[in-house]
Amino acid sequence: MSIRVGKTGNEAVAEAMRQINPDVVAAYPITPQTEIVQIFSSFVANGKVDTEFVTVESEHSAMSATVGAASAGARSMTATSANGLAFMWEIVYIAAGMRLPIVMPVVNRALSGPLNIHCDHSDTMGARDSGWIQLFSENAQEAYDNAVQAPRIAENPDVKLPVMVTMDGFIISHAMEVMEILEDEKVREFIGKYVPENPLLDVDNPVTLGPVDLQDWNFEHKRQQAEAMRNAKPVILDVASEYAKLTGRKYGLFEEYKLDDADIAIVVLGSTAGTAKVAVNALRAKGVRAGMLKMRVFRPFPAEEIADALKHVKAVAVMDRSDSFNAVGGPVFVDVRSALYDVDNGPKIVNYIYGIGGRDVTPDHVKTVYADLAKIAETGQVENPLTYLGIRE
């Protein structure tokens, strides 16, 4: 029996953290993530968790303490947003390189400057090559579900990689919705007892973690890390199917929404997927074969599966809530287009950069994307490979 509750995204993720009951949480507050840390610290103060909560003076220290705790053998978590993630940067890579199964909710927010606290994906997209698994969430329910599944993925012996669970700042983190949570015992049973690998606190088996690693072996250790990311894909699916048995909620690498018979489709992540579904439904009612692919797992990138899901579509628009500033397009676009390269007679593909700095995106905006796609599908011609959607020209 699940429990129906009304929660914001931040409350939902703090609740998941309470149920996970990590050994150590080291965190620093930053808008819009602050509530997660604040709510979790009240769980600590009220004795609802056994967690050692480390209040630190910065995010660099938050991630450092989390890495230290994870190395010692603790199930460890932290949480952040935007510039906090940027401040962690050095240690974010170290967590992955040391193969520590840390779980970190990241509430997506624009990276300064100019100073902005609202949602876009520039923070976690910047970390897409850091070696962390990245799970995106459409709403509070998905943020909760991803957070509960994350330790199982991270701690799998074939993976042993840290996981970021993202949700859109304010749009999800501060919006209340009706959702379902599991009973505490079910979550604890699902995630299981943590058995750390080579913990520093196992004094009978002393080990050195993170030593200097130069030309002779560093390449091999990075090769292992690359393999772990490949291994993560089937593990994510296994964990999802186990979770579906528990909750009835099915997760894959991505969600296909009316994509089977679609002529035109968009690829999108995060809360905009909900907005896009409204647009798809309206277009379907008019007989337009519109579909959507909502990415859940951005790292590892499910290239073959995406190519397979989109190969029959005539025109695809990839919606990026961040810019790569590479003078080409957004990060999701670049990866999706690359995934489609080997598809014979594959779809035409265009990019829309939208929602930067929290700029609102409505079903009407998404409908204009589908209108552009319909034209491309009809003529076979791409006029604008990249559009800044909702910009003031």
Next chain:
Amino acid sequence: MSVPKDAGWKDVPKAGRILEPGSAAKYETGGWRTYRPVHIPENCINCLFCWIYCPDQAILVEDGKFKGIDYAYCKGCGICATECPGKRGNKALKMILDEEA
């Protein structure tokens, strides 16, 4: 665990972890050396400053007296020769080019 010469990326511990304690002793830092310290016994007052300062435990001591230099580990940093007070200003350690030894 010593890594066999023909080991590949699948054979070695994750992330460069060292699972065998004390294994640094197997790593002979003597190969780094350009200069080597040589001992001049008549100038030595057995103060053992060299032993205290040596970062590689390459100064060998027996019965509280300077005994020798372990060239398998001496990396030739020259700290011992710098710190050596010697006798009446005449140092008991000097650095010479390794290839001239």
